[in-house]
Amino acid sequence: MGDLFRGWYFRCQSPEHTLALIPAVHRSGGEQSGSLQVITDTGCWNVELRLEEIQVHKRRARAALEHARFSEHGIQLDVSAPGCSLWGSLRFTDLSPIRYDIMGPFRWVPLMECRHSVVSMRHSVHGSLWINGGEYSFQNGDGYLEGDRGRSFPRQYAWTQCFFPGGSLMLSVGEIPLGPFSFTGIIGIIQTGGKEYRLATYLGAKAVQIQRGALIIRQGDLLFTAALLEQSPFELRAPAAGAMTRTIRENAACRAAYQLQEKSRTILEFSADNAAFEYEYPE
Numbered sequence: 001m002g003d004l005f006r007g008w009y010f011r012c013q014s015p016e017h018t019l020a021l022i023p024a025v026h027r028s029g030g031e032q033s034g035s036l037q038v039i040t041d042t043g044c045w046n047v048e049l050r051l052e053e054i055q056v057h058k059r060r061a062r063a064a065l066e067h068a069r070f071s072e073h074g075i076q077l078d079v080s081a082p083g084c085s086l087w088g089s090l091r092f093t094d095l096s097p098i099r100y101d102i103m104g105p106f107r108w109v110p111l112m113e114c115r116h117s118v119v120s121m122r123h124s125v126h127g128s129l130w131i132n133g134g135e136y137s138f139q140n141g142d143g144y145l146e147g148d149r150g151r152s153f154p155r156q157y158a159w160t161q162c163f164f165p166g167g168s169l170m171l172s173v174g175e176i177p178l179g180p181f182s183f184t185g186i187i188g189i190i191q192t193g194g195k196e197y198r199l200a201t202y203l204g205a206k207a208v209q210i211q212r213g214a215l216i217i218r219q220g221d222l223l224f225t226a227a228l229l230e231q232s233p234f235e236l237r238a239p240a241a242g243a244m245t246r247t248i249r250e251n252a253a254c255r256a257a258y259q260l261q262e263k264s265r266t267i268l269e270f271s272a273d274n275a276a277f278e279y280e281y282p283e
Contacts (some may be wrong), residue, residue, distance in 0.1 A: 003029070003241045004149070005024060005150065008070060008145070009144075009274030010022070010145055012136075013142045014137065014239060018038070018274055019038070020252060021100055022035075022037040023065065023070055026239055026243060034053060034065075035048055035049060035237070038084065038086065040131065041232075045084040046237060047079060047084055048081075060072075063121075065067065069123060072145060074127070077129060090125055090126065093123060094254060098189050101117070102118045103115060114151070114152065115150050117149075119145040121144065121168040122168035124193030126140060128141060144161055144164045153240070156280060156282070157172065157173060158172070158210065159278045160228075164192075164273050166192060167191045167194075169191070171224070171226050173185050173186050173207055173210065185203045188200070188217065200219075205219040213279050223259075223260070226257075226258050227257045231251050232252075232253070233251050234251075235247050235248070236249070248280055250277070251276065253275070254273040254276075
């Protein structure tokens with residue numbers, strides 16, 4: 001059996017708090033382990049687990065720890081580890097799935113380094129969690145849910161997710177190896193005004209610019225811009241050949257700007273102080 005990882009990313013947000021939880025399993029060189037990463041707008045923690053303590057479903061957004069449960073319906077936690085204690089429960093309602101698999105025809109391509117999935121672009125979050133004694137309350141908050149599985153994150157990539165009045169968006173751009181070649185892969189969804197705008201390599205999307213925290217994507221008559229304006233990153237662990245040995249930086253709640261245009265018409269334009277943004281390109 002080869003090196004692999006699989007994990008789910010649960011993001012929850014209220015006017016006061018931002019929280020993301022990442023249960024994952026990983027296998028490298030015959031060694032298997034599990035982890036739960038927690039990131040907020042003020043800190044981050046990594047809980048290492050024995051593999052027998054964690055189960056992460058391959059295709060459905062479900063994970064189970066000894067005293068914790070994750071699913072598309074909510075989260076229940078009672079975890080105590082050195083430097084990190086978590087307990088409480090959250091309930092998810094009114095999920096917003098996308099029309100079809102975000103990978104499109106690439107879901108059938110064998111030996112892809114990383115496969116992405118989007119379970120819900122936006123849903124309601126109800127309940128409270130306590131992290132090291134501090135309460136994170138979500139009364140009709142917003143939630144986002146996605147997953148990744150494969151061997152490694154792209155060597156160079158950027159990812160962002162943000163809620164806005166009446167909608168939600170996500171964009172991922174990365175260097176994708178395929179045999180002896182590589183290409184810039186793009187997947188993105190903007191849900192607004194009851195419509196879904198999809199940006200993807202398999203639909204003709206191209207990266208016009210990847211520079212200094214700005215991503216400009218063109219696809220036919222659509223032009224989408226995502227720009228990281230102010231950073232407040234925390235370090236997370238990410239997979240490299242199955243092992244969680246790579247360090248990436250995630251801004252769990254930062255200032256960013258977005259714009260979506262179709263021909264000369266501006267469909268969406270706003271800035272936010274609570275966007276999630278990872279930018280792993282060299283400057």
